[in-house]
Amino acid sequence: QVQLQESGPGLVKPSETLSLTCTVSGSSISSYYWSWIRQPPGKGLEWIGYIYYSGTTNYNRSLRSRVTISLDTSKNQFSLKLRSVTAADTAVYYCAREVAYWGQGTLVTVSS
């Protein structure tokens, strides 16, 4: 049974960097691709990007200049960094295996 768990700060100041980690169990991170998706409060879903087990990445064009997704195969984890955040980046952030198995999500609020 694949399980994913997001972790990281729930509050980030404007202009700073949002950093989240997704810990994967029940599946090796050395297969498949691994995604980040977010959902602003009361709104719909937005795909952020993904990283293949090989390290190849693909990002949403609207976020590409601010996003980095990376892998840590030794810990079976992958991470998201989103730079220069604003209030518009406040959302529940989900990690997923491809777009099939999702974590429970973590709320990140951008506020001073």
Add this chain to the structure above:
Amino acid sequence: QSVLTQPPSASGTPGQRVTISCSGSSSNIGSNTVNWYQQLPGTAPKLLIYSINQRPSGVPDRFSGSKSGTSASLAISGLQSEDEADYYCAAWDDTLNAPGWVFGGGTKVTVL
């Protein structure tokens, strides 16, 4: 503004059939597969249908998907109270220089 267009709401009485539409374009639904997700209140989205009409293990056969041209549909037959949730469609988009997953804005299904 979501790339895929869904009606904001749909409703039905227990036992009825409800259909949700998802409209896209030739670069997404028209040329790629479609997924559907169910999001119960306060929870993460759950994959309901993949590859247009395939159900993951454990998803009741009351849920079915279809596609025609640049539109897709999700049908719920024999509507039950536990089906009250938000439903999202998703598709891979082949837009040049900006390929990625795109989502619909979501449809809230109410069981009357």
